Amino acid sequence: MQPQYDLIVVGGGVLGTFHAYHALEIGLKVALIEKDSTPQGATVCNFGQVVPSGMNSKWQLFGREGLRIYKEIQQQFDISVRQEGSVYFASNPEEEQLLEELHQINRDNDYPSILMTKSKCLDSYPGLQKDYVASGLFFPEEILLEPRIMINRLHKYLKASGLVLFANCTVIDCIALSNGIEVQCSNTKSLSAAKVIICNGTDFKTLYPELFNESNLVVSKLQMMQTRPQPNYKLPSSVLTGRSIRTYGAFQECPSYTGFNSRGDFDSTDNKWGVQIIFKQAMDGSVILGESQQSVDVSKINTLGTDLNMDVDDFILQEAKNIIDLPTYEIQRRWYGLYSHCKTDDVYQATIDDNIHVVTGIGRKGLTGSAGFAKANIYHIFNLRHV
Known part of the structure; x- marks a missing residue:
């Protein structure tokens, strides 16, 4: 048959x-x-x-x-x-250097990216805090x-x-x-x-x-949350911030990365729980925020539990407010997701x-x-x- x-x-x-x-x-x-x-x-x-x-x-x-x-x-x-693009905001000179180097790498690879001055970032992204942003790198595709x-x-x-x-x-x-x-x-x-x-x-x-x-599989638990729809507010693109610059694979290929203090205080909340501050506006006008990451070997997946860590959510919210002053940070939904990845592959x-x-x-x-x-x-x- x-x-x-x-x-x-x-x-x-x-x-x-x-x-x-x-x-x-x-x-x-x-x-x-x-x-x-x-x-x-x-x-x-x-x-x-x-x-x-x-x-x-x-x-x-x-x-x-x-x-x-x-x-x-x-x-x-x-x-x-x-197609609204993505932007990375640098918050200090080290992160700015990595943005400039990644911009050059992408020029060599024929992948469009646009460097943005602090002034351009502030003009383009309503509510962006001037005390946080130093410059940006925008990917229009x-x-x-x-x-x-x-x-x-x-x-x-x-x-x-x-x-x-x-x-x-x-x-x-x-x-x-x-x-x-x-x-x-x-x-x-x-x-x-x-x-x-x-x-x-x-x-x-x-x-x-x-x-x-x-x-060699590992399972990670990510916490995210979603605000109420933002009144009269439009986020022009998704926003990734300094913690993404410190951890994403693309930046690890930049010449300055090896001397960059990417880990900081190992016991700090952001490192302990793998926190990144990311903003993405959904179609209904709400903004999705996050994220944290807790990882265990696949054989211990049950130890991740089903609870949300409110201390981590509170930390993400406070950090997010220091980056973008949204009209509302009232949260309508919180959740977590599980994903698997390899330690070595x-x-x-x-x-x-x-x-x-x-x-x-x-x-x-x-x-x-x-x-x-x-x-x-x-x-x-x-x-x-x-x-």
């Missing part, structure tokens, strides 16, 4: 969905299996920024390809993409989107292109057969495919738990019985890097590297 599909993708988040997208693009028959009615993981629990500017040289290429793909889809089907809207509309778009989507369907086993893979689901459904790609996010207990417990990958490919642990690169990375990975898995 021939397999029903050329490829089954397990996991309907952004990483799994873009693997399905690129498989469809090369003419394969594809099924996507999502355990919930819609994705609930890191894909929807994030800011909704696509920012190749923050990535190292390798991943910036994936991110830039992702920008092209998002914009191409948006021209055909509204998935909530807005970068986009914002609404994550939950995007992923569900992307599924709808792909279904119209031939994708078969199974929601509320938990895969409990993948069995290698002589002519493909049998995929067994908890609702007694059984499907078959020539190849299977598993993009399981942080679900490490259902399939291959021993494999993941012995891996960019992405966690494992191959089981030749045709079962595990791909997870893309970390905070997911929304920006998945579209470009998945394209390269589909070409590799299906031996299309000459394309």
